[in-house]
Amino acid sequence: MGPRLLEPIATTLNANSSVFLQFFELPANGHLVGRRCYIGDHPRSVEVYAEGVYNLDPVLKPSLQWLHSGTADQGAYVSLLSQIPGWHDQAYYREFLFEFDIRHVLAVAVPVRSALGSEMICLGFHRAHEAEPFCSDEVRLLQSLAPLIQSVICNLAHREAVTLSGTILDTVCDCHAGLGFVILDDDLLVRHANRRGLMQLGLYDSGGQGIQAASVFGELRQRLLDVESGVGRRGRFTLPVSQPNIQMPLQLDVDVRAFRASDSRTYYLLVTSERSDRKRLDDCCAVFGLSERQSDVARLVCAGQSNGQISRTLGITLRTVENHLRSIYMKLAVNNRMQLVSKVLDLN
Secondary structure (H helix, E strand, C coil), rough: CCCHHHHHHHHHHHEEEEEEEEEEECCCCCCCEEEEEEEECCCCCHHHHHCCCHHHCCCCHHHHHHHHHCCCCCCCCEEEEECCCHHHCCCCHHHHHCCCCCCCEEEEEEEEEEEEEEEEEEEEECCCCCCCHHHHHHHHHHHHHHHHHHHHHHHHHHHHHHHHHHHHHHHHCCCCCCCCEEEEECCCCEEEEHHHHHHHHEECCCCCCCCCCCCHHHHHHHHHHHCCCCCCCCEEEEECCCCCCCCCCCCEEEEEEEECCCCEEEEEEEEEEEEHHHHHHHHHHHCCCCCHHHHHHHHHEEEEEEEEHHHHHHHHHHHHHHHHHHHHHHHCCCHHHHHHHHHHHCCC
């Protein structure tokens, strides 16, 4: 950034020093200074500035306001300190500029939006007290360079965002113990996913057959149609899906977000996670040492099924269901179905 961007422009503008600063918006209405680069005789000035002096800078104030609001896109713009009324009477000049022998400041601010969020890139060019002020021709020159500067900085920011996003995505893909995700296009073709997301949605056969053309797509399509349409829209629904070796359907919480990809098509990001009550029930079954079949019966009881429904769901006799229930009651130290459900839901 220094030798390829700051130094050539500073030389062209005959500036004594120059600085590159990257600003991020923080959730608590604050700002964070990220990367920085300085060329000049007072390198400590950029550290002092980044520690909070920038909040006093009248040149930077409009940039931080845009970063905070983020309401509209705008191009790079050029500011000249001497055009701000009363700048030399402000604390910014007395407590910072004067100390580091800076009197004339010409700056360009570049707003950037990427996959990592909004940020503001600022380039400042300075002259000392004894130097001539920046003239109108130099201001026009920097204004003419502003679109090129913005193009370079935005390309660098997007390249960095792609690299970091790819790293995050690869990490999620490898994290089988985490949440699952699946990206579908508007034809419901899988464009990207991790294995956990595919398995949770019943689209992956762990026996080695890979992605299946499962009937779950019909249910999934209907649920997506029910989500309010439009890019950037979000939705949430519970999807019952069948998985191998599990008798009752698994209830998944699915978060959906629609977005538009570079090919202008609408895509859907589905983030899947098992419902918290299912996890709590599984934990309870493990704590009290229920067998696999007893766990199946307990889940169906908590789902509100009668003994007859459980018999038909699991393909076992009514007497077998009753025997399993007696064993479950004994292990959980309860006397009836109501106490069983209460103990499961209140389990710490």
